[in-house]
Amino acid sequence: MKIGHLSDLHLDINQEHVEEDIVKVLCNTIKEKDWDILLISGDISNHMDDTLSILHEIEKQTGRPVHFVPGNHDLARTISMGSDDVLASYLADKSVPIGKPAIYGDIAIVGALGWYDYSYGPHTHTADLLARLKGSLWYDGGHINFKDGDIDISERFLRQLADDLAKVKDKQVWVMTHFVPYESNIRYIDTTWNICNAYMGSESVGELLDIHENVRYVSFGHTHTRAGVKESDQKTIVLNPLGYFDEWKTDSFEKELENVFVIVEWKK
Structure with a gap:
């Protein structure tokens, strides 16, 4: 079975920087690829209606299954919905x-x-301080308004993941998330960015995945660092996000999409 993977498309933001109709290019490129299942690990757009519409259009045009997990941008509040x-x-x-x-x-x-529990942030900062700093340093501070705090949300979805893994203990599993489950994929750059790492993911997710030997593949994004496909004896990691226009290697959405579209032949 061939699994296609994309993440961090940010279609609405990137459309502002290119003349291409990037939704049209996206659908055409996806249709031309040889895959059986397509996974998209978050951050299609900043608007729920747009994200769902694009997902359903891909399914309609390809006639093949598409699976998606929301990223922080997809979860932005709307005028009428928190x-x-x-x-x-x-x-x-x-x-x-x-x-x-x-x-x-x-x-x-x-x-x-997945979400984030500040485990990748500076240990010199308290959780309360990191929560306050998010308001001025990170997109989520102004656009995400969950009723619960980040650590509670992260713990709730860690329990959900544990429950879901228990449902498929007799299967070979691909886990898709948006947020970073392994510290080895965290970039430590400078003081400000190191604070922002608090909002990148949760090491508890990686620890949970590592105790399940039937988890063969893990894909995610969020970090905008392209690591490609990395195989190990236990599992294969897929991290190849598109990211923002100013992070691309070219000025063409079509070319960048070709660079980041991953197809993995499932190895049983």
């Missing part, structure tokens, strides 16, 4: 395998929201 209601809309969508793993014979696709 982030909790936005998340509920995603969880109710058939394309989102959180709480309902997608089964394909002896293969399972498990989605994890």
Whole structure:
């Protein structure tokens, strides 16, 4: 089975910088690729309606299954909905395998929201301070309004992931998330960025994945660092996000999409 993977498309932001109709290019490129299942690990757009519309259009045009987990940008509040209601809309969508793993014979696709618990942030900063700093340093501070705090959200979805993994203990599993589950994929650059690492993911997710030998593949994004596909004896990591226009190697969406579109031949 061939699994396609994309993440961090940021279509609305990137459309402002290119003349191409990037949704059209996206759909055409996806249709031309040879894959059986497509996974998108978050951050399609800043608007729930746009993200879901694009997902459904890809499914319609390809006739093949597409699975998605929301990233922080997809979860932005709307004029009429808070982030909790936005998340509920995603969880109710058939394309989102959180709480309902997608089964394909002896293969399972498990989605994890992941979120972040400040475990990658500076240990010199308290959780309260990191929560306050998020308001001025990070997109989520002005656009995400979950009723619960980040650590509570992270713990809740860690329990959900544990429950979902228990449902598929007899399967070979691909876990898709948006947030970073392994510290080895965290960049420590300068004081400000090192604070922002608090909002990148949770080491507890990686620890949970590592105790499940049937988790063969893990894909994510969020960090905008392209590591490609890295294989090990236990699992394969897929991290190849598109990211923002000013992070690209070219000025063409079509060329960048070709650079980041990963297709993995499932090795059972």
